[in-house]
Amino acid sequence: MTSQLPALAQQAAARVAVDAWPAGALAPWACDPTRSRGRRHPEPPAPTRNPFQRDRDRVIHSTAFRRLVYKTQVFLNHEGDLFRTRLTHSLEVAQLGRSIARALGLHEDLVEAIALAHDLGHTPFGHAGQEALNACLQADDGPWAAEPRGPDEPHGGFEHNLQSLRVVDELEQRYPEFDGLNLSFETREGILKHCARANAEWLEAREPGGVGARFLRGESPSLEAQLANVADEIAYNAHDIDDGVRSGLLTLEQLEQVELFDAFRREALAQHPHLSGRRLLYESIRRMLSAQVYDVIAATRAALAAAGVQSVEDVRAQPPLLGFSPTMREASLRLKRFLLVHLYRHPQVMETTARARQVVVDLYRAYCADPAQLPAQRRRGGLSLRRQVADHIAGMTDRYAIREHERLTGQRLFG
Numbered sequence: 001m002t003s004q005l006p007a008l009a010q011q012a013a014a015r016v017a018v019d020a021w022p023a024g025a026l027a028p029w030a031c032d033p034t035r036s037r038g039r040r041h042p043e044p045p046a047p048t049r050n051p052f053q054r055d056r057d058r059v060i061h062s063t064a065f066r067r068l069v070y071k072t073q074v075f076l077n078h079e080g081d082l083f084r085t086r087l088t089h090s091l092e093v094a095q096l097g098r099s100i101a102r103a104l105g106l107h108e109d110l111v112e113a114i115a116l117a118h119d120l121g122h123t124p125f126g127h128a129g130q131e132a133l134n135a136c137l138q139a140d141d142g143p144w145a146a147e148p149r150g151p152d153e154p155h156g157g158f159e160h161n162l163q164s165l166r167v168v169d170e171l172e173q174r175y176p177e178f179d180g181l182n183l184s185f186e187t188r189e190g191i192l193k194h195c196a197r198a199n200a201e202w203l204e205a206r207e208p209g210g211v212g213a214r215f216l217r218g219e220s221p222s223l224e225a226q227l228a229n230v231a232d233e234i235a236y237n238a239h240d241i242d243d244g245v246r247s248g249l250l251t252l253e254q255l256e257q258v259e260l261f262d263a264f265r266r267e268a269l270a271q272h273p274h275l276s277g278r279r280l281l282y283e284s285i286r287r288m289l290s291a292q293v294y295d296v297i298a299a300t301r302a303a304l305a306a307a308g309v310q311s312v313e314d315v316r317a318q319p320p321l322l323g324f325s326p327t328m329r330e331a332s333l334r335l336k337r338f339l340l341v342h343l344y345r346h347p348q349v350m351e352t353t354a355r356a357r358q359v360v361v362d363l364y365r366a367y368c369a370d371p372a373q374l375p376a377q378r379r380r381g382g383l384s385l386r387r388q389v390a391d392h393i394a395g396m397t398d399r400y401a402i403r404e405h406e407r408l409t410g411q412r413l414f415g
Contacts, residue, residue, distance in 0.1 A: 003263035008327060009291030012298040016103060027105025029309050031222050037185035040169070040207070041178045052109040055187040059113060062174070062181060064120040064167045070397030071119075073126050073236070073243070083246065084239045086119045092239060093118070096293065097231040103297045104322075106224050113183070114190030114228040121163025123394045124401040125356035132360035134158040137390055152382030155198040162199055163394055165192045165211065171391060173377070185211065190225030219316045223300075226322035234292050237335055238285050244343045245281055252281065258338045260331040264288045292328060299325040355413045359405045363393055366408040373408065 026032060033050035046054050059065055068087035084092075094115035101111040123129035134157050149155065152170075154162055165188060169180040183191075189211045195203070203212025214221060241261060244250035255261045264287035268275055275283060303321040307314070315321065324332060343349065367373055367389040378392040396404070402414050 003259050003266075004327070005259065005263040005291060005331060006267045006287075008325075009287075009294055012291070012294040012325075015298045015301075016294050021103060021105035023102070025105060026107060028311055029223055029304060029315050030104075030106045031110050031186050031224050031312055033107065033110075033184075039182045039184055041182050043182065050109060051184045052107055052113055052187065055181075055183045056109055056113040056116060058181040058183065059117045059120070059168070062120070062168075062172050064172060064395070065116065067395065067397050068119060068122075070399055071122060071124055071126075072398055073240070083243045086122055089235060089239065090116050090119055092235040093228065093231045096234055096289070097228055100227055100231065100293055100296055101224065104223070104227075104300060106227060110186055110190070110222075110224040111227050111231075113187045114225060115231060117168060117183075117187065117191050118164060118193070118228060118232060119160070120167040120191075121165070121394060122160045123158075123360065124396045124398045125353065125360065128353035128356040129360050129393075129401075130158060130160050132357040133364065133390055133393055136361060136364040137386060147384045147386060150381075150383040150387065152380075153384060153387040154202055155196070157196070158390060158394070159194065159196060159199065160394075161192050161194045166391075167395075171395070186222060186224065189214070189221050190228050193221070193225065193229050214316070220318060220320050221316070222312060223315055223322050226320050230296055230323055233332070234289065234296075237332065237339070238289050240339055240343060242281065242285060244339070249343055249346045249348060254342060255338075258335050260335045261285075261288055264291065292324070292332070295325050295328040296323065299323060299328070359401055359413055360393060362409050362411075363396075363401065363405055364389055367392065 021027060031052075033052050036051045039051075045051070049057070065087075068090060069085055071086040073084045073086065073089055094112045097111040097115045098108045100106075101108045123133050125132075136158075138157050154166075167180075168183050168188065168191065171179075172181050173179055175182065192211050195212060195215050197215065200212040200215035203210060204216060213219075220226070241250065241255065245252065245255075252265070255265070261284055265280065265284040268280060268283040268287060272283070300322045303323075307318050307321060309315055309318065309321065323329065368385060371379075371385055371388075374388060374392055378388055380388060380391075383391070393401070406412050
């Protein structure tokens, strides 16, 4: 059956062109840097940059941002030089986010700052590392497990969104007056896109009315924060297709099962019958990306109009307003299910991620058993040993984790 997605994408693109927001103008529902809720530690304004530009620049110059070049998504560094890393992924999210922000009259610098910072707290080895570290912190199978939680640490388990916030609030140490990067409230709010209630309560106790409050009040974040989240989803779906085909674990023939990809592959072939191989893959992905971008812009404009939104406060009082149309949302979910079965759970990927999990578990146990192995800068008062170890591991790159694992255990799990 012929897909309706290309026709819907063309209609969305036409609406986007007609209703384009004036270039450089902020919509009433956008975050205005002159009305920012400020920083935890007051600072004089920068003479040439707005607060959100300043946030972006601080993220880019941070140590945690540089580490992203050797933190991976699905495929580990040793598996190839051209697979996405957390750094290239973050750049793609920022590009998509800025494009959509401009069309919606949102603040582009804020979207970019959130996008570049959203994965700063991710562990090495992608989601496998995160899951392993979370399991370690929740386990009670070692002598260190009964150690009480320190006053300056979150509740049990590991949440990479909360860890990203902790990186910019505390773990980066660059300034003489404060820990962290001292980012604006609006950027920090966007970084913390998910948070368990217990940790939201912990944040609220430390910062009343701060970034944890919306999780307790049932409020939505800014549209810029919502956009960074959607751009993240658009980016990783597209680049996981690309990396999956590059790795040989996915084929173009398999992808014919996926309407969101195949509809635009057929459209590309209808216009360019000679296309094949990587050119066909790239053109199909390009069209798929454009269709999702136009869909988000058109659907969000319709949602804003229906809700009668006229301010950031109106946005916070509504359920999330920025996202796909129902048709595109369902197509995106089907793509996610396909990637889960055929890529993320592919036997080759599962074998690699099993070794990655083992590296994280072994590192955690080794440091907890012998805290002297922790670098001095990771030993912080107010934190339990378990959390100090978790902070150290979460900050590692893939290759540093592999080297440390070999040094501490004598095992070599990766070539």
